[in-house]
Amino acid sequence: MKELDINEESVLVDEKSIRANCGVFGIYNNPKAAIMAYYGLHALQHRGQEAAGIVTSEFIPEKNKYHFNVHKGVGLVLSVFGDEEILTQTLKGSAAIGHNRYSTTGSSNNKNNIQPFKVTYKDGNLALAHNGNLTNSNYLRKKLQDEGTIFQTTTDTEIILHLLARSKKTDFTDKVLEVFRQIKGSYSVCILTDDKLIAARDPLGIRPFVMGKLGDSVIFASETTSLDILNAEYVREVEPGEIIVVDKDFVETGEVKSYKIEEAEKYKHCIFEYIYFSRPDSQIFQEKVDKVRRKIGASLAMEKPPPDKDDPVDDDEKKVIIINVPDSSNTATLGYFNECVKKTKNLKHEYGLIRSHYVGRTFIEPGQDHRQMKVKTKFNVVKGVLNNRKVVIVDDSIVRGTTLKLLVELIKKAGPREIHLRITSPPIISPCYYGMDFPSKDELIANQYHGNVEEIRKMLGVDSLEYLSVEKLLESVPRTTEKTDYCTACFTCNYPLPIEKDEEEKAKFDED
Numbered sequence: 001m002k003e004l005d006i007n008e009e010s011v012l013v014d015e016k017s018i019r020a021n022c023g024v025f026g027i028y029n030n031p032k033a034a035i036m037a038y039y040g041l042h043a044l045q046h047r048g049q050e051a052a053g054i055v056t057s058e059f060i061p062e063k064n065k066y067h068f069n070v071h072k073g074v075g076l077v078l079s080v081f082g083d084e085e086i087l088t089q090t091l092k093g094s095a096a097i098g099h100n101r102y103s104t105t106g107s108s109n110n111k112n113n114i115q116p117f118k119v120t121y122k123d124g125n126l127a128l129a130h131n132g133n134l135t136n137s138n139y140l141r142k143k144l145q146d147e148g149t150i151f152q153t154t155t156d157t158e159i160i161l162h163l164l165a166r167s168k169k170t171d172f173t174d175k176v177l178e179v180f181r182q183i184k185g186s187y188s189v190c191i192l193t194d195d196k197l198i199a200a201r202d203p204l205g206i207r208p209f210v211m212g213k214l215g216d217s218v219i220f221a222s223e224t225t226s227l228d229i230l231n232a233e234y235v236r237e238v239e240p241g242e243i244i245v246v247d248k249d250f251v252e253t254g255e256v257k258s259y260k261i262e263e264a265e266k267y268k269h270c271i272f273e274y275i276y277f278s279r280p281d282s283q284i285f286q287e288k289v290d291k292v293r294r295k296i297g298a299s300l301a302m303e304k305p306p307p308d309k310d311d312p313v314d315d316d317e318k319k320v321i322i323i324n325v326p327d328s329s330n331t332a333t334l335g336y337f338n339e340c341v342k343k344t345k346n347l348k349h350e351y352g353l354i355r356s357h358y359v360g361r362t363f364i365e366p367g368q369d370h371r372q373m374k375v376k377t378k379f380n381v382v383k384g385v386l387n388n389r390k391v392v393i394v395d396d397s398i399v400r401g402t403t404l405k406l407l408v409e410l411i412k413k414a415g416p417r418e419i420h421l422r423i424t425s426p427p428i429i430s431p432c433y434y435g436m437d438f439p440s441k442d443e444l445i446a447n448q449y450h451g452n453v454e455e456i457r458k459m460l461g462v463d464s465l466e467y468l469s470v471e472k473l474l475e476s477v478p479r480t481t482e483k484t485d486y487c488t489a490c491f492t493c494n495y496p497l498p499i500e501k502d503e504e505e506k507a508k509f510d511e512d
Helices: 033-041 083-091 137-146 157-166 172-180 225-229 247-254 271-277 289-303 330-340 368-376 402-412 452-460 470-476 500-511
Strands: 001-005 009-013 023-028 051-060 065-074 095-103 117-121 124-131 188-193 197-201 210-215 217-221 233-238 244-246 255-260 321-324 345-347 353-357 379-381 390-395 416-422 464-469
Touching: 023 033, 023 124, 023 188, 023 197, 033 051, 033 083, 033 095, 033 217, 033 225, 051 124, 051 188, 065 083, 065 117, 065 124, 095 124, 095 188, 117 157, 124 157, 137 157, 157 172, 172 197, 172 244, 172 255, 197 217, 210 225, 217 225, 247 330, 271 470, 289 330, 289 470, 321 330, 330 345, 330 390, 368 379, 379 402, 390 402, 402 416, 402 452, 402 470, 452 464
Parallel strands: 321 345, 321 390, 390 416, 416 464
Antiparallel strands: 001 009, 023 095, 023 217, 051 065, 051 095, 117 124, 124 188, 188 197, 197 244, 210 217, 210 233, 244 255, 353 379
16 A cells, blocks of 8 residues: 655555556547547546646647647646646647556656656657556667667656657658567557557557547547547457557548557466456456456355355344455455355345545554554444454455455454455465566565465454465456467466566577
């Protein structure tokens, strides 16, 4: 859990200490592009709460040239664009890209790291918004610096801008193809030029990326929630390894241009998008998140059901209570409960925890436990539901475990007879190098206790603890094509792309 300074206030972000990857949005051929981008980013707020920004491309007839307008700031979308004139007067133009930020590389305190990035180079204006992480960024950054490039930020995203600006190719599409064949890692990228909007997705399709239409406008977004808020039509995914170019030809023909970076043998979608990151009302990787999340919950029920219950089925007050940790485990808990009641009626699904969605700054008095106050400001228990009951808590993951331990202590004050914990993912044992900010390997509770679930149970102070297995998780997620597969590196250490050291060594070998 981390507290961030945002416009002199602090917003309590993710209690699990997992910070999501960013949200990306792009729109072309719309007179209200900035307003559309604003709402699109609002629907992606869950993917990034540190900062937000929008860049628009505006044609100035009297000067016969394009001008890029930009507004960025630290904080939530509502606060960064709180002044209506920013959207109606400052951010003029018919094309726009936007970005919500959680830092995965680059300091979160450096305002220069707020995207989209904008530059002017020999061929005009250029702006870029990126969701993901480059795994060969150190090598590319050093190579560029050795060639004289000066960096303004500490993020890997700026590398893409410099590579584009330095490309010797004359056609911009050729520049994009050349650059994205150099970079490795995960990326869903929107690029804005004077007269083009370009979407690019990595060959493994690690991060979600969709395309939609709104009248005569084209939209790209990290999740379909951005399309829904605008009443836009979902068209399809940006395919893994695909570059889509939208330009003036689209206005005339309605067709976009598609190019291939490279073909992967198997896709490696991030499985944690289904478990936790994406909104349940989204469609990603060609499947509805809610449907998959419920199936994951059902799989957990089949593999790790609630504790045995011998009390009479007709005594409602003695039924086992199943509750969720709001909000990310809500739909998985429904799947868990619905599967459980197929075998026993001695269960009730209840709301035992209420989450506050209006958590502002937490003022800590001397002697108070800082983490405990954060938990208490975010959650409160429904004592009448939990008192003197056997309680099963369904949650989606355990990372450090410190906040969950405090949450268990909070629930214990309601007086339950027993507390049982069920987790809809396997133990997290590895950090992510593809765009999610997990803690370091040593900070992960599964590693601290050497994978001993019984020891983790004791630390958390619950009567039982069960995780979903990797095998059962993989059975629960969809296989929409013969190439569909998933990255499970955070659970297995099986990374589908080499991490930085391997990439550096390969680069040195190639140069030799």
